[in-house]
Amino acid sequence: MTTTRRLSLHFNISGVGHANYAWRHPDSQTHRALDLDYYAQLAQTAERGKFDSIFIADTPALRPDPNDVLANTPFEPITLLSALAGVTSHIGLLPTVSTSYSDPYTVARQIASLDLLSGGRAGVNLVTSAGDAVARNHGRDNHIGHAERYERAHEFAAVLTRLWSSWKPHALVIDRDTGVMADRSGIETIDHRGRFFQVAGPLTVPPSPQGRPVIVQAGASSSGIDLAGAHAEAVYARSLSIGETTETRRRVRESAVRHGRAADSVKVLPGLVPYVAKTSAQARDLVRHIEDLTQVGPDAVRWLGGMIGVDLSGYAPDDRVPVELFPEPDDFNGSVTGLVQLRHLASTDAPTIGELARRVSGLAPLGMSAIVGSGAEVADTLEHWFTSGAADGFNLMMPIAPGGIETFVDEVVPVLQERGLFRAEYTAATLRSNLGLELASDGRV
Numbered sequence: 001m002t003t004t005r006r007l008s009l010h011f012n013i014s015g016v017g018h019a020n021y022a023w024r025h026p027d028s029q030t031h032r033a034l035d036l037d038y039y040a041q042l043a044q045t046a047e048r049g050k051f052d053s054i055f056i057a058d059t060p061a062l063r064p065d066p067n068d069v070l071a072n073t074p075f076e077p078i079t080l081l082s083a084l085a086g087v088t089s090h091i092g093l094l095p096t097v098s099t100s101y102s103d104p105y106t107v108a109r110q111i112a113s114l115d116l117l118s119g120g121r122a123g124v125n126l127v128t129s130a131g132d133a134v135a136r137n138h139g140r141d142n143h144i145g146h147a148e149r150y151e152r153a154h155e156f157a158a159v160l161t162r163l164w165s166s167w168k169p170h171a172l173v174i175d176r177d178t179g180v181m182a183d184r185s186g187i188e189t190i191d192h193r194g195r196f197f198q199v200a201g202p203l204t205v206p207p208s209p210q211g212r213p214v215i216v217q218a219g220a221s222s223s224g225i226d227l228a229g230a231h232a233e234a235v236y237a238r239s240l241s242i243g244e245t246t247e248t249r250r251r252v253r254e255s256a257v258r259h260g261r262a263a264d265s266v267k268v269l270p271g272l273v274p275y276v277a278k279t280s281a282q283a284r285d286l287v288r289h290i291e292d293l294t295q296v297g298p299d300a301v302r303w304l305g306g307m308i309g310v311d312l313s314g315y316a317p318d319d320r321v322p323v324e325l326f327p328e329p330d331d332f333n334g335s336v337t338g339l340v341q342l343r344h345l346a347s348t349d350a351p352t353i354g355e356l357a358r359r360v361s362g363l364a365p366l367g368m369s370a371i372v373g374s375g376a377e378v379a380d381t382l383e384h385w386f387t388s389g390a391a392d393g394f395n396l397m398m399p400i401a402p403g404g405i406e407t408f409v410d411e412v413v414p415v416l417q418e419r420g421l422f423r424a425e426y427t428a429a430t431l432r433s434n435l436g437l438e439l440a441s442d443g444r445v
Helices: 036-048 077-085 104-117 132-136 146-164 222-231 242-258 280-293 298-308 336-349 353-360 375-387 403-411 413-418
Strands: 008-012 053-056 092-098 123-127 172-175 180-182 214-218 234-237 267-277 369-374 393-396
Touching: 008 267, 036 053, 036 077, 036 403, 053 077, 077 092, 077 104, 092 104, 092 214, 104 123, 104 146, 123 146, 146 214, 146 222, 214 222, 222 242, 234 242, 242 267, 242 375, 267 280, 267 375, 267 403, 280 369, 298 336, 298 353, 336 353, 369 375, 375 393, 375 403, 375 413, 403 413
Parallel strands: 008 053, 008 393, 053 092, 092 123, 123 214, 214 234, 234 267, 267 369, 267 393
Antiparallel strands: 172 180
16 A cells, blocks of 8 residues: 555663563574664664654663663663764764753753764653652652652753754754854844743854654653653653553644644554564574573562552562552652552453563563564554554564564565555655654744
């Protein structure tokens, strides 16, 4: 089939893969997870597959499970993507930044620098972070409350946008004959004074060819949906079911309209973990192998306790999950989305602590779904989600590295291209243009 609408594919890069225990698989190359050449290989493979972007998830705190310390990547995302900008030429570069513990002027300058040096390929994923461990790394005993951190995130995103717009497109003149390097009338202060930030501006960095970096957001709460509608151009969403993701996309589009934007100005990109092989039998074998490698020990149980805000140190893996001890979402400083899902699983299936920990440590990260099959079968699933209106594209979380991205590019991408669902070549030079998110004259999408 052919369609004028095209999938947007984003590679959620990880040194060890997104199946928690895939690092034990003989095809894993975890020993390379601290090497730049390894990440260059992953990035170049995704670019060979014509992906829209490389995305790096991040939380600025070490995970409590020592078998999980290389999850995502151990590196600060902007630093790593700045290095990868030099070994790629088309693919977008999307680091994660915490709006709760970062300074907007510094972030605006860092991302604008990455954007300009990469020729207009940068964006930023704004998150409010979760958990007291992050707070303790930034001078606080406890994480900022839910309502306050989203209010801060709104102001943070607004300051970023204004700073990125503080230079007009043609302010940098460099006219040797007249002796004018820059037209000062095209460089404006922003003089922002808000509840959380006071920023004079302007930015030190002129705009890139894409105008300003792309803003992405991740969060499914009502506050997260409102933040997305106000500021985001793409949303990384949960994927527990096609129905849930369809509803998320509807809510995001409605939120965009409430904020005076077009419904289709925000792309919804659910996260999926594709287990792909040349045949469906081989893909199922990979799943079984990784399931066999999954371990649930004291560290995993302690990590589970941190996710639900309950001290499980006195419990055994065979004990029932103490659902009655779960905090209320409004009183929880961790991931509210994760808390709600875990409460649902514990209440519905009545698992033991060990069973729930194993499920969380299994084939896909919390809130995401695994899809298993040959290239054509996985393409069928992506096409169904896309054409049914559940997704504008996908945040693809490969279960094993580097084989996951290599197999996907070789087995799934050609099928999507043959069906007219995905580009055969890059048609634009910037991330914004490849996403179909051109800026209006007022700087809005």
